[in-house]
Amino acid sequence: MNFDLSDEQRLLQDSVERLIADWYTFDHRRSYQEDKAGYSEAMWARYAELGLLALPFAEKHGGFGGGAIDIMTVMEAFGKALILEPYFATVVLAGGVLRYGASEQQKMDIIPQIAKGSMKLAFAYAEPQSRYDLFDVETKATRDADGWTLNGAKGLVLCGDAADKIVVTARTAGDTRDTDGIGLFLVDAEAPGLARRGYATQDGLRAAEITLHNVPVRFAQVIGDPAGSLPIISRVADEAVAALCAEAVGCFIKMQTITVDYLKTREQFGRKIGTFQVLQHSAVDILVELEQSRSMAMYAAMMVSECDATKRERAVSAAKVQIGRSAKAIGHQSIQLHGAIGMTMEYSIGHYFKRAAMIERLFGDGDHHLRRLAALGGLIDPH
Amino acid sequence: MDLAFTDEETAFRIEIKKYLRDNVPSDIQRKLLEGHKLSKSEMVAGARVLNKLGIPNWPKQYGGAGWTPVQHYIFEEEVQAYPARTTYDYGAALVAPVIYTFGNEVQKKYYLPRIANVDDWWCQGFSEPGAGSDLASLRTRAVRDGDHYLVEGQKIWTSAAQYADWMFCLVRTNPDVKKQQGISFLLIDMKSPGITVRPIQLIDGGHDVCEVFLDGVRVQTENLVGEENKGWDYAKYLLGNERAIDASVGICKARIQRIKELAARTGLGGGRLADQAAFREKVCAVEVQLKALEMTQLRVVAEAPMQQSGAQDAASSILKLKGSEIEQATAELLMDLVGPYALPYFSEKERMTGDTPNIGPGWAAMIAPAYFSSRAASIYSGSSEIQKNIIAKAILGL
Incomplete structure (x- = not known):
């Protein structure tokens, strides 16, 4: 039992974190959004260069044979940057369908093109x-x-x-x-x-x-x-949920740090507002939700390759329930702690809130997954 | 990243399971499962069974189990799930680490073997009427008189003090300095003249906590642990230990299993409660939070060897905060499950002996007291608000 990244995964994490630090500030993002496609083709090329587009595919098809933990690592970093490029659609969704369902010929035809960045799906x-x-x-x-x-x-x-x-x-x-x-x-x-x-x-x-x-x-x-083909679709959807959970955690991490930084700098009544206990406790609530969500995103990533469909689906649904709950709690509180500035398009916090709220609407919201989990008997079996 | 335990760890789990099956009296297991009150002798017997196996955290030279953090976690999980924890062992879990870390050789030699064997029952003399969350403002005075301290004051919310042979106690030895700097850590024989214990009845009907009055109690100076006026440091160390093992994942898991079993035999609207989607979803919502807590705890356990002790304390505050919330949620689920037969009241004595005829389903009698009692989880051992203060300061830097 361990929660450490392998050496390769740590290298991957470092390189993605460096990429977004260099090329995906909030201002970068705003300019990419104004590009014709609504995202940056130059960034897409960088993802290809770094091997991110090839990550989950088998080596014989031009991929890197990465697993759910690798995808989690990338998606978390992308969540921090709120990337606009269709990585999730191309690599996680369509790529997942190809991995689980496509023939050798189809894989040989398509995957190399995804990997080098010349085809989006x-x-x-x-x-x-x-x-x-x-x-x-x-x-x-x-x-x-x-x-x-x-x-x-x-x-x-x-x-x-x-x-x-x-x-x-x-x-x-x-x-x-x-x-x-x-x-x-x-x-x-x-x-x-x-x-x-x-x-x-x-x-x-x-x-x-x-x-x-x-x-x-x-x-x-x-x-x-x-x-x-429903089993393939369901399998891909479970991987999609695990990936979205990781992306959401990336959003939550940023919301948490941006909010605490704000509490440490904003002054009212002649003092930093972070000295007010009522605001400190709200900030702690955000941190606790973040840690609970981080735990469940890891849980989903570790369980999504599980062959027993019931175990896998229970875990994935449980993670999505937690993420949905945290998206509301963290999103609402971090806007509230910012006050009016948090409501503006100009400031970053609202954009994280919006992405987290949309993640909640993809591949089943909390209510949907709570129903599914209950129908599967919950996480704990009676004696 | 991997959820699987190693073969050695799995073998260890099987060993613990077997030990519990072979050694915990079945009557104690049943009473714990059904939420009965236990007598002192049952509590001591249970604690002795667990301590015989080895005491987690204690260094090996004092009779510690020498387990890794993961083994400790597995042990705790199995003990809670069995269930086999008859009482919180204030001796082994709380005072012993203070004694072996800060005490002198004579103290270690005398107390540690007695604690391991549960020869003495310990209670914790911390809170006072005027010092709850603001523990450092405590006013019980200890004035030096030759080779004795003369102790004068009052403690409150002292768990199981009516059974106790010894109390570890925070006392004020210097009133003229900053409040944290004038506190000392004393070990007090509960048979000393001048001690009066008055049990307090709590809203569940039981008498789990007491007031302890100290009127001119003479305590030998050799019963001082560590240095005079350094007691606050020892207390903080002790409270960090208390919280670290407080996330009751195993207890909550066992409770949810029980909720599912009871819901399957509880009728509702011509069917069974277990078949009602709304109830099942309510249970599942708690299960999700519990799984998240379990994973968070495992992360803390897995990282334990690498962590600085300060970060570890703060993480344990998160576990305490969330753990108490979830424990309370499981008690609420039981209350929602039980229905109208939550109403009949049974005295503490009736709940201890279990020989009063049932009113309604036999299991129903224990539910309301457990629910009422669960409200204490977010108050004791540092209230949720105090935990949030700690996290805000230690982790968030606010």
Whole structure:
């Protein structure tokens, strides 16, 4: 039992922390946001250079064979910087689908391009009606002699407007909420019949609503079993939650330190406001929530590779419940302790709050995961 | 980063489990599980069983177990889960580390073996009517008179003082300096003339704490631990130890198991409480916080060898703060579970003997007292507010 990073993981952490210290101050971020894509292509190239885009993929496909702890390390640093680039969408989400579902040929075709930064991907798993249920899929895939044809609408596709290719979930059999009959299709973003409406999200990132009208997909673009891909999707979603928990912890760390620094510098009534006990206790509440969340993000990262699906899902859901709770507690208190300045776009704290609040809305909020955890019997089994 | 314990650690856990199964009287286990009151002899018997195995933290030369922090954690977890902890052992856990760290050879030789064998029952004479959270303002005076101190004053909230043979006591030996600098640490024989103990009834109906009056009590100067007027340092050291082992993860886990078992046989609306989504989710919300605390505690345990002692103390404040909150949450869950048969009141004596016929389900009688009693968790051993003051200062630098 230990909570230490390995030497390689520590090197990784150092290099990512250095990268964001040098290239991702709050002012940098603001300028990247004004770029055409809404993020920095130059940073994307730096991620590629550092090997971050290749991190979780197998070495034989041009990756570094990193695991959940490596991803946690990177995501935590990215959470501190509030990065805008579609790392989560490309590497964690679509990359996860490829790792678990793609054929050797597909991996050889796609992964090297991700790794060198020349291809971005998105994962269109959600639909307007699906809320947090991954199996709630209305989009239809119908089979013909040449392949499949997709029809339907996908919602909240992270990085949907910038992606070169989009992994789409579509139903090949059964009713909207059946767990069987769901397939994964790797669709070219420029495919005929695919229309995207890109938009900004509350946290300054980008997403898209996508409509599919008779979009043709060849057999070679099907990932995994077209009638039984939910297990892959669930697995990727669990890894996504673990990664988001780490990103949230990065946000929390910054909110905590920025707030305590503010308490040490801001003066009112002729003294530093950090000398007021009522504010000190609020700051302690933030710290306790941060430590509890950090513990659970580590727990999720260590458990997400667990083969026993029940154990894995329990752990991941528990972590997301904790993160959701802390996002509110830390977000609200850190804004409150700043007072009016905390409400401005000009100041950083609100941006961390907003990202944390949006993380809570991705891949299931606290209520959703508490329900799932309860349905799985909770964390502790009776005797 | 790895959650798995080593093979040696797992073997150690199995060894502890086996020892508890073979040595803890089954009657004591049952009473603890069901929340009965224990008699002094049961408490002593239980403490003796645990101390025989080895005392965590103590250096080996004084009969310590010589365990690693991880082994200590495993031991504590198993003891709490069994359950086998009959009482908080003020002797082994609190005064002994002060004696072997700051005491002289004569004191070590006399007290440590007696503490290990639970020959004496110890109580903690810290709080006073005017010195609760502001402990350093204590006023019990000890005035030197030849080879004796003459002790005059009053202690309060002293746990189990009615059973105690000895009290470790903070006394004021110099009233003319800054309040922290005039305090000494004395060991007082509870049979000394001039000591009166009056148990206080708490809201759960029990008498777990006492007032202790000291009227001209003569204490030999050889019972001073360490240096005169350095007692506050020893007390701070002691309180850090107290908090470090206070996060009751094992107790809370065992309680949640019990809640699930009881909910499965408690009827509600034609079904069972365990099948109600709202109740299950409420339990799960506590389980999540408990898991987070367990992980936080494991992080502290894993880092323990590398930590500076100051940081360790502050981390133990986080564990105490959150641990008491979660312990209280589990008591609340039990209260929500029990339903109307929480109402019948049983006296402390009835809860100790267990020979009064049940009213309603047998297990229901213990729930309300446990709930009332749980409110003390965020008050004793440094209230939650004091813990927050410590964290604000020591970790946040405010």
